[in-house]
Amino acid sequence: xxxxxxxxxxxxxxxxxxxxxxxxxxxxxxxxxxxxxxxxxxxxxxxxxxxxxxxxxxxxxxxxxxxxxxxxxxxxxxxxxxxxxxxxxxxxxxxxxxxxxxxxxxxxxxxxxxxxxxxxxxxxxxxxxxxxxxxxxxxxxxxxxxxxxxxxxxxxxxxxxxxxxxxxxxxxxxxxxxxxxxxxxxxxxxxxxxxxxxxxxxxxxxxxxxxxxxxxxxxxxxxxxxxxxxxxxxxxxxxxxxxxxxxxxxxxxxxxxxxxxxxxxxxxxxxxxxxxxxxxxxxxxxxxxxxxxxxxxxxxxxxxxxxxxxxxxxxxxxxxxxxxxxxxxxxxxxxxxxxxxxxxxxxxxxxxxxxxxxxxxxxxxxxxxxxxxxxxxxxxxxxxxxxxxxxxxxxxxxxxxxxxxxxxxxxxxxxxxxxxxxxxxxxxxxxxxxxxxxxxxxxxxxxxxxxxxxxxxxxxxxxxxxxxxxxxxxxxxxxxxxxxxxxxxxxxxxxxxxxxxxxxxxxxxxxxxxx
Amino acid sequence: xxxxxxxxxxxxxxxxxxxxxxxxxxxxxxxxxxxxxxxxxxxxxxxxxxxxxxxxxxxxxxxxxxxxxxxxxxxxxxxxxxxxxxxxxxxxxxxxxxxxxxxxxxxxxxxxxxxxxxxxxxxxxxxxxxxxxxxxxxxxxxxxxxxxxxxxxxxxxxxxxxxxxxxxxxxxxxxxxxxxxxxxxxxxxxxxxxxxxxxxxxxxxxxxxxxxxxxxxxxxxxxxxxxxxxxxxxxxxxxxxxxxxxxxxxxxxxxxxxxxxxxxxxxxxxxxxxxxxxxxxxxxxxxxxxxxxxxxxxxxxxxxxx
Numbered sequence: 001x002x003x004x005x006x007x008x009x010x011x012x013x014x015x016x017x018x019x020x021x022x023x024x025x026x027x028x029x030x031x032x033x034x035x036x037x038x039x040x041x042x043x044x045x046x047x048x049x050x051x052x053x054x055x056x057x058x059x060x061x062x063x064x065x066x067x068x069x070x071x072x073x074x075x076x077x078x079x080x081x082x083x084x085x086x087x088x089x090x091x092x093x094x095x096x097x098x099x100x101x102x103x104x105x106x107x108x109x110x111x112x113x114x115x116x117x118x119x120x121x122x123x124x125x126x127x128x129x130x131x132x133x134x135x136x137x138x139x140x141x142x143x144x145x146x147x148x149x150x151x152x153x154x155x156x157x158x159x160x161x162x163x164x165x166x167x168x169x170x171x172x173x174x175x176x177x178x179x180x181x182x183x184x185x186x187x188x189x190x191x192x193x194x195x196x197x198x199x200x201x202x203x204x205x206x207x208x209x210x211x212x213x214x215x216x217x218x219x220x221x222x223x224x225x226x227x228x229x230x231x232x233x234x235x236x237x238x239x240x241x242x243x244x245x246x247x248x249x250x251x252x253x254x255x256x257x258x259x260x261x262x263x264x265x266x267x268x269x270x271x272x273x274x275x276x277x278x279x280x281x282x283x284x285x286x287x288x289x290x291x292x293x294x295x296x297x298x299x300x301x302x303x304x305x306x307x308x309x310x311x312x313x314x315x316x317x318x319x320x321x322x323x324x325x326x327x328x329x330x331x332x333x334x335x336x337x338x339x340x341x342x343x344x345x346x347x348x349x350x351x352x353x354x355x356x357x358x359x360x361x362x363x364x365x366x367x368x369x370x371x372x373x374x375x376x377x378x379x380x381x382x383x384x385x386x387x388x389x390x391x392x393x394x395x396x397x398x399x400x401x402x403x404x405x406x407x408x409x410x411x412x413x414x415x416x417x418x419x420x421x422x423x424x425x426x427x428x429x430x431x432x433x434x435x436x437x438x439x440x441x442x443x444x445x446x447x448x449x450x451x452x453x454x455x456x457x458x459x460x461x462x463x464x465x466x467x468x469x470x471x472x473x474x475x476x477x478x479x480x481x482x483x484x485x486x487x488x489x490x491x492x493x494x495x496x497x498x499x500x501x502x503x504x505x506x507x508x509x510x511x512x513x514x515x
Numbered sequence: 516x517x518x519x520x521x522x523x524x525x526x527x528x529x530x531x532x533x534x535x536x537x538x539x540x541x542x543x544x545x546x547x548x549x550x551x552x553x554x555x556x557x558x559x560x561x562x563x564x565x566x567x568x569x570x571x572x573x574x575x576x577x578x579x580x581x582x583x584x585x586x587x588x589x590x591x592x593x594x595x596x597x598x599x600x601x602x603x604x605x606x607x608x609x610x611x612x613x614x615x616x617x618x619x620x621x622x623x624x625x626x627x628x629x630x631x632x633x634x635x636x637x638x639x640x641x642x643x644x645x646x647x648x649x650x651x652x653x654x655x656x657x658x659x660x661x662x663x664x665x666x667x668x669x670x671x672x673x674x675x676x677x678x679x680x681x682x683x684x685x686x687x688x689x690x691x692x693x694x695x696x697x698x699x700x701x702x703x704x705x706x707x708x709x710x711x712x713x714x715x716x717x718x719x720x721x722x723x724x725x726x727x728x729x730x731x732x733x734x735x736x737x738x739x740x741x742x743x744x745x746x747x748x749x750x751x752x753x754x755x756x757x758x759x760x761x762x763x764x765x766x767x768x769x770x771x772x773x774x775x776x777x778x779x780x781x782x783x784x785x786x787x788x789x790x791x792x793x794x795x796x797x798x799x800x801x802x803x804x805x806x807x808x809x810x811x812x813x814x815x816x817x818x819x820x821x
Contacts, residue, residue, distance in 0.1 A: 075701040090696030104700035106682040186821050
């Protein structure tokens with residue numbers, strides 16, 4: 001059992017001027033859980049795409065079970081025994097679990113799909129690996145964790161012996177993560193080689209047996225998990241020591257900048273937010289925890305004014321903005337870092353300068369509200385302002401004319417954050433501000449948010465990352481099924497308590513209920 | 516004179532059948548993720564080809580065959596252009612719709628030395644089913660119909676079963692719903708889309724043949740008169756609820772048949788000509804509301820969370 005299941009030898013891949021992989025060697029021993037770590041842009045995704053046949057390397061060799069392979073497409077990789085669970089699931093929502101699992105390799109009887117056999121296959125695979133699932137359920141109705149199990153079953157149905165999991169915990173609740181890890185361990189004991197692509201250090205320490213760290217397209221460290229520490233992994237990932245930004249604690253609280261009273265939001269006849277009340281005061285960061293899709297986004301939309309409320313009032317400072325337009329709310333003192341960076345946060349085909357100017361284009365120095373030249377913008381002023389922000393926010397770019405869509409996730413997010421913070425609004429809503437952003441950029445963004453609070457403004461922080469909420473928030477509210485089910489003060493908050501409340505364990509959180 | 520009698524039901528089916536074929540073509544394409552708005556032009560070409568085929572051979576079935584094959588070939592422009600070469604299907608469809616209108620008018624002059632309409636003596640229409648006469652209800656409704664009328668319903672049921680029960684159907688739906696997912700599982704997305712579009716062309720050929728050799732026995736310029744667009748609207752508005760597709764088409768058939776009746780009792784022609792389209796729009800919108808309500812009900816947040 002000592003032979004390698006997969007060996008990647010000197011893999012190189014270049015996209016135009018960017019070297020994504022530069023002579024990477026990776027050895028995956030059979031029956032191990034091998035973590036591949038690295039910041040965004042370190043080359044993890046490219047390497048995994050090469051391994052799974054989605055991208056062809058410029059040079060290098062892929063050896064599976066001692067045999068050199070050349071993958072023209074994922075089909076070849078699947079045939080060689082590889083399976084991949086993509087970060088963004090590739091599932092058919094309208095079909096059942098069984099249909100998704102057997103799709104493309106269906107058992108048939110007399111030309112028809114043999115549904116009984118398909119369900120039986122799903123059940124036996126599920127039992128073997130401890131994947132709790134209902135073969136007849138419609139995938140569109142399932143939670144993220146259940147969908148992930150379907151993706152894993154898909155790979156297992158095709159007899160995958162090497163399973164690649166790309167950022168598998170990004171969408172899971174803490175308890176779902178625990179059961180995923182159980183599945184991973186069981187698969188490894190069964191002889192399956194699991195590749196875990198992630199940038200979360202704790203997970204690597206929890207579940208992997210070996211770690212390969214990538215930085216700038218090269219291997220920057222190889223470790224046996226049992227013999228390494230998180231500090232060592234961070235150093236390999238970033239090439240330096242990262243200071244974990246410490247929340248200096250609550251300062252003096254000022255007036256309320258946001259008051260939400262009994263707000264409900266109904267979308268397509270379904271109540272997404274039910275009777276939510278909360279307030280944010282100057283000098284305070286209020287966190288909202290919850291598994292994605294429990295109404296957080298709808299609540300933000302209601303405060304921002306992109307979704308109408310069906311009940312309740314919303315006040316920004318002295319202004320009742322319950323029925324106001326988005327523009328009126330922004331004028332009343334609101335800035336927003338949206339969750340969907342590419343769709344809502346930025347105009348991807350427009351330049352950095354244009355993106356940074358959006359919303360600032362009517363005021364000086366860019367806009368001319370009155371006098372000669374009224375209604376025209378000063379492009380010189382816009383460029384100057386953009387250059388200043390690019391350097392002060394450390395946005396890595398080839399120039400201020402570069403389209404935002406071609407920036408990396410972290411740099412695109414810095415553009416959004418620079419634009420929104422420069423409104424100097426009393427209230428900032430930050431929705432998933434560090435999603436898909438690497439460790440270095442997370443550090444910078446967290447520092448900016450704490451500075452913003454220190455300047456006497458309030459922040460409503462929506463995050464799926466409990467660690468982020470613990471690091472930044474003065475209070476944490478937990479949303480489940482459209483309601484706020486728990487509230488924790490900074491002193492009471494812990495990952496376990498928040499996690500339990502996120503999973504809907506209202507009883508467990510009952511004693512902390514202070515609202 | 517009574518408006519509602521079995522002959523009225525027969526008239527409804529007659530009017531609905533060409534649209535049923537075209538809507539089936541559009542729905543199959545939609546299942547595979549191809550937005551096919553070329554139905555109108557393909558149906559018009561099919562109607563012309565059917566008449567031309569029947570005229571030259573003296574056999575209506577030969578006309579139907581010519582319509583099916585030549586319309587399938589005509590649809591290759593869309594199939595290969597959109598699925599394989601990734602051109603915009605809307606632009607191609609607009610092009611083929613306009614081409615079809617001009618080409619049929621042009622060929623009418625070149626081949627038959629006439630314009631407007633072509634109804635030569637002795638042109639054979641599609642056979643009816645007189646053997647059904649005497650059977651109550653079925654005989655009243657179907658005996659005078661072309662054989663293509665029951666065929667439309669048979670094909671719709673067959674297509675529904677194929678989509679639901681066979682690997683090919685499952686894969687076709689997968690291609691439409693999430694092409695990337697299907698591709699990573701080894702399904703040739705472009706291949707499925709190409710062939711379903713060509714199949715759709717064949718069905719539009721049947722639609723045209725029923726129109727020119729079944730409903731009547733003649734060809735007039737632009738004789739489809741928007742029926743292909745009605746089919747497109749039906750496909751869009753019923754979305755994935757295939758069951759509602761025949762209902763939408765029958766709605767149009769009923770409206771058109773009603774128009775003829777009203778004309779018979781002296782209503783102004785402009786009104787009766789417009790009625791089917793207006794009524795169809797109303798029916799489609801109402802159906803859309805019904806279908807949407809059901810879908811929303813099926814997805815409450817509690818269910819999505821568990």
